[in-house]
Amino acid sequence: MKNRLLWKLFSIIAVGTVIFFWLIDLVASHTEDSMSYIDQGYRAELRAYAKEAERILYEEGESALALWVKGIEEKENTWIAISRPSIENLADTQLSDAYIETFALGRSLEWKIHLYFKYNPTMDIPFEDGVTRFLIQLPQRMRPGKNLFIIDLLLQIALPFLILCLITFILYKHVMKPLKRLEKATRRFSEGDFNVRASEALTQRNDELTRLSTTFDKMADRISTLIIDQRQLLADLSHELRTPLTRLNIAVDCVEQDLQSQSALERLRYESSNMQGLIDDALTLAWFNTESPKLELHDLDITALLQVIVEDAQFEFAQHTVKLLQPDQEIIIKSAHQALTAALENIIRNGLFHTPVGKTVTISLHQESHFLVIKVKDQGCGVPEEYLEDIFKPFFRIKQNSQDNERVVSSKKSGYGLGLALAKRQIHALGGSIYAQNVTDKSENGLVVSIQLPYKSS
Template identity: 35%
Template sequence: MMKSLFGKIFLWFWLTSILLTVASVFIAVFLTGTPVLRQWASNFGDLYSRNVVQSYLLGGDAGLDQFLTSTEQAREIQTTLFGPDGERIRGGALTPFQQGLLEEARASGRTECRIRLAWQCAAVVDTPRGKFVVVGRALHPRRMVRQLPLSAVLTRAMLILLFASGLCFALARYIARPVEVLQHATRRIAAGDLSARAAPALAPRKDELVSLAEEFDVMAARIEALMQSQRQMLGDISHELRSPLTRLRVALELAEGGDAEAMKRMNADLQKLEQLIEQVLTLNRLDAGEKWVELQSTNLETVLSEVVRDANYEGRARNVSVELKAEPLTIKANPALLKSCVENIVRNALRYSPDNGRVEVEERAVSDSTGRVGHPQWVEIRVRDHGPGVPPEALPRLFEPFYRVAESRSEKSGGRGLGLSIAQRAAAVHGGTVEAKNREGGGLEVLVKLPVRS
């Protein structure tokens, strides 16, 4: 048990409670004296004083000397007896402290006791011959302690110890349980169960350990999502590679049979394979961060103009135009990566625009998050189309690799679900963000927000 956190916490609590109990008893008995002990000492002093006076009244000086001698030898109690007239019958001179006890006893008419390192009492004994006063002092307090009712003391001590042990157990369990829950969840994740969570098992609690468990669950959920995304990506890549390879195999057989169109089909499928591999490699490099990215002063209007020019050429077949509204602005960026970011978004808008439609690209500088224009801190690039838009439940997943809103529509349009993922990661490498929302009246608007670095 000592190797576990629970065992260590329990042992420390248990030892601390025992030490506190012992210290409390020591202070109570030897330094202050509790009401129970003072009452016991008063009763003992009253009984002892009556025996002293009785011995004197029945046996005189000889009887008193015999009683006190035996008592001092057995219990080591120093005794002084005063007669009704105040004369000292037996014993030595009193200390100032004992003199104070004597005066208090005479004034109150009852036994007065003080418990310090030594127990001292002054008792008034009323007899037919008058009031005698006995002052006693325990020479060795430990002998007086031995006269306490040990069975009752031990019983109470055991009850206190049992209560303290139960309380220590509960406290140690309360503190160590979150650690045990986290350990169990960690082992499950290590064994491959990525659905393991810790916070639900600690739901009633509200403390730092529960906050740690919640952070652990966030981490576990992120790992689970990444692993699922990785498995899905591998499956999607396999699917994307299988279709062109199958067509290549068929085209090769046709080419061997003398089909002249087979070579064109093979070339088109090879280009698709090359594009897919290039996109996957780009996505992988972007996920690695910005260590490989070199930033330089880039004219944003020039980059956007090139993208719009290429998009207009591509849209001529369906009579879809791309309009640009921009102003000269220089930012710190990687030109090729920035062009890839905007180009993927524009091509996605072009792909889902209806025939004879229009795509709008707008660039503007803003000074802060409120959108006010001034000394530019951010640049916003908005790409709007007039297509069917995206279902609201699909918007959060729009930038996931290989995610396509409608499989059949994406295949018809030639999309593989990688363009928007590349755009988002390219913006992130530049310290920016990409967001998408449906427009009122139809269509999708994608907002790219990039910092203007000096």
């Protein structure tokens, strides 16, 4: 789902808002409901007034009752009436018995009192005869809801504030928790911990922040790989430069002492050219590693290119046989001429270097579904299976007839272990892939380097 975080936040806010209003309404209704009843103590007082009025009426008479009522009215600042209601029916109509039984002139003490009415209600307490009724306007001191203003402030300000704070806290935790982890991972990465990753703790989420963490991890992978590769490249380059520099120093000493000057000058020229090639290859490799360039592609006849490369290789390695197997018709692909040429030359030259004199290196080209396959098969000793991927690493070389990766000093310019590493970067920059495998035929040894290049037939 796109915008998953948006929908999460929308859900939290929407549900939180609904709960917010429902909770406020529930609390307000419950609070007002509980505040709308006359206190039990006040109910007892009102019943006591009615009981006393009934006693005075039947024992002392109406004159005494009038004096008592006047005193209670002044005391409570209200009015009181003792009534026997009579109902006159018109048009030969009658009230039902149920209505007469429940008839009252005022409110029962058990009823709720409306908190927002301006005037206090009249309370109705019947005497024992069921006819005479004690009526009193509820004294102000007995009216429920005395703290209504304070309760309203709490319900309208304090409770919404607390609920909104809770919703905000939930949103903050939901958003900031992964951001803090990302911040921590970024800080550790900036301090040199290149193995730290941010998405490890976010496996249960699947939203924009998870994708942000995944993007950070990809960036961290690339940067850490670049840094490690650059460090390794510098270390390897410094190691590889020691031998030619030593030879240069020896040749310079020979020239200064006029010892074998001609041979020393040739050695100076060779080592200088050798170092120049090494540095150029190392810089090109560093450029491919750091920039990940997108090469400009043009139409290119791959069959003609392979023909030219094979002719050059046959000329350079005259004591070897270079065989080219490819279709007779031209095959046009979108590629970068310089990068593809350099990659193919390095791969073919590497095969020729590891093939004994008199043996054959076979280059074949054929088309598969959506790509071209170029295979370079030599007749060398092959490569131990565990090193088939390592041969594409810079400065990685294996001594022939050996099972370890001991470094050797080659007398040839291309013996520094950069050819296949450069070829891999160049092929990848062209959108292709490259891998190596040993010859599976038991009757012969050798290595097959396979290149796949994207291709759309017209």
